[in-house]
Amino acid sequence: MNCRDLETELTPYLDGELPAGARVEFEAHLASCPTCPRNVEVERHNLSMIRAAAKAAAPVAPEDFKLKLLASLRTDSERQRRGRLQQLTAMAAGVTLAMVVGHQAYRSHQRRLYEQDAAMRHARQFPLEIEQSPEAIERWFGGKVDYRVSVPRFPNARATGARLLQVRDKPAAYIRYDAPRQMGLFVYGDDHDVDVGTEPAMATSNGYNVVSWREGDVVYQLVTDLDEQDIRGLVPGSQPAPSESLPPQPTTLDVRPASFQH
Amino acid sequence: MMFGLSRSTQHRTQFEALLAPWLDPLYASALRLTRHEGNAQDLVQDTVMRAWRFFEKFEKGTNFRAWIFKILTNTFINSYRRNTRERSLQDESERQSVEARFFSSELTEQTQNPEAHLVDRLMSEDVIKAIDGLSIDFRMVVILADLQEFSYKEIAEILDIPVGTVMSRLFRGRKQLQKVLLAREELPASPAIDLNAFRERKKLA
Missing domain, CATH: 1.10.10.10 (Winged helix-like DNA-binding domain superfamily/Winged helix DNA-binding domain)
Known part of the structure; x- marks a missing residue:
């Protein structure tokens, strides 16, 4: 090592950053050099003077500033917490929405299954169990199902007969009309399996139009090959699905027992 | 929710405890960097708020002092480069x-x-x-x-x-x-x- 090398390593040497091997060499040169020790001593002295003076002059942060700082830290922390809370709330709301949407989807899927099954069973043309007047049909259903079955009177349509049918393992009163075109009406006791409101909802299934609606505790599903226009004349207020979003229109369909209908 | 509350409070207490010994050194350094008391306070304030926001990224048990001084110098350099026209020596002399x-x-x-x-x-x-x-x-x-x-x-x-x-x-x-x-x-x-x-x-x- 020469004096020039020493100068290069003087800074790390004074800072105690010289690796052990280099330090040994550095000190060996110092021990043998006539001029370097003096320079190193001056450098060391100057550095310690500068450091001491700089540290002596180092200010402390004003007390009111520190308090202000901690206060804003707390405010920010509180804001963050509220933010997280809002996030959680939003997440919960999202989950609720997903559940509602999912439930809705499930419910409309359920109704769709009933529509399909009803349309299929109507198409099968099962033999009727009773072929009498509406009043007789209503009487016949008495005691066979847990709900009151009335035979609605449709304009220009005549009930010809009825039977019991299972629609998706659910007992249904099936009433057949034969004029002007044949149609089948399924009447279910309402256990909310068929998701429908009082306003008729229309769908198509197996080539039939299916109109579903609720009257009190009873759900009706009318399966017909009439077109929408004709159905609207038949079932007041019926709209193509999804019709639930429209303001409900009063149904004027008469579902009182046949004896009260005129 | 109670859990979230207590955890975030605990989190902040932890941060404050780590920060406390270095507030004065941060301020002293900020003053030498900015050469102005008001700016030094702003710089420390910015540094601490940033550090707090990134505190989750700080690996517990590592060098907090070096971590927060890095935030201090970065914050300073960013605002400094925006606010002044003093040229960095890096461009001219780092090439030598x-x-x-x-x-x-x-x-x-x-x-x-x-x-x-x-x-x-x-x-x-x-x-x-x-x-x-x-x-x-x-x-x-x-x-x-x-x-x-x-x-x-x-x-x-x-x-x-x-x-x-x-x-x-x-x-x-x-x-x-x-x-x-x-x-x-x-x-x-x-x-x-x-x-x-x-x-x-x-x-x-």
Whole structure:
């Protein structure tokens, strides 16, 4: 090592950053050099003077500033917490929405299954169990199902007969009309399996139009090959699905027992 | 929700406990960086709020002091580069080899001078002025090494520069300080400085 090398390593040497091997060499040169020790001593002295003076002059942060700082830290922390809370709330709301949407989807899927099954069973043309007047049909259903079955009177349509049918393992009163075109009406006791409101909802299934609606505790599903226009004349207020979003229109369909209908 | 609340409070308490010992050093460094009390407070405030927001990223058990000083210097550099036109030395001198920088003739002359021994009691005020007179790159390493006593490795990490660069900047920065301080000792002081120096001496006496 020469004096020039020493100068290069003087800074790390004074800072105690010289690796052990280099330090040994550095000190060996110092021990043998006539001029370097003096320079190193001056450098060391100057550095310690500068450091001491700089540290002596180092200010402390004003007390009111520190308090202000901690206060804003707390405010920010509180804001963050509220933010997280809002996030959680939003997440919960999202989950609720997903559940509602999912439930809705499930419910409309359920109704769709009933529509399909009803349309299929109507198409099968099962033999009727009773072929009498509406009043007789209503009487016949008495005691066979847990709900009151009335035979609605449709304009220009005549009930010809009825039977019991299972629609998706659910007992249904099936009433057949034969004029002007044949149609089948399924009447279910309402256990909310068929998701429908009082306003008729229309769908198509197996080539039939299916109109579903609720009257009190009873759900009706009318399966017909009439077109929408004709159905609207038949079932007041019926709209193509999804019709639930429209303001409900009063149904004027008469579902009182046949004896009260005129 | 109660769990979230207590956890975030605990989180903040943890941060405050880690921060507390370094508020004064941060402020002292910020003051030398900005050379202005109001700006220094703003800088520390920005630094602490940033550190708090990134606290989740801080690995527990590692060097908090180096971590928050890195945020301090980054915050300073970002706002500094936006707000001032002072050019960084990095552009001009970093291109020269380390060797050339170490042996700038002007500086080595100074060290070779056996008379270049600073008086035993330097005026803090003079040292502060000399530090404040350094260009920003030199000032940062001098503050970190001589005021905060960070290791070269820590400084390299804080400033995101190689250890060799830390060393050469420190070398040159200190040389410049010595030069300024020695010149001050030799020159007859101006009356204003004299008065301050007198006060300082009186205080120390």
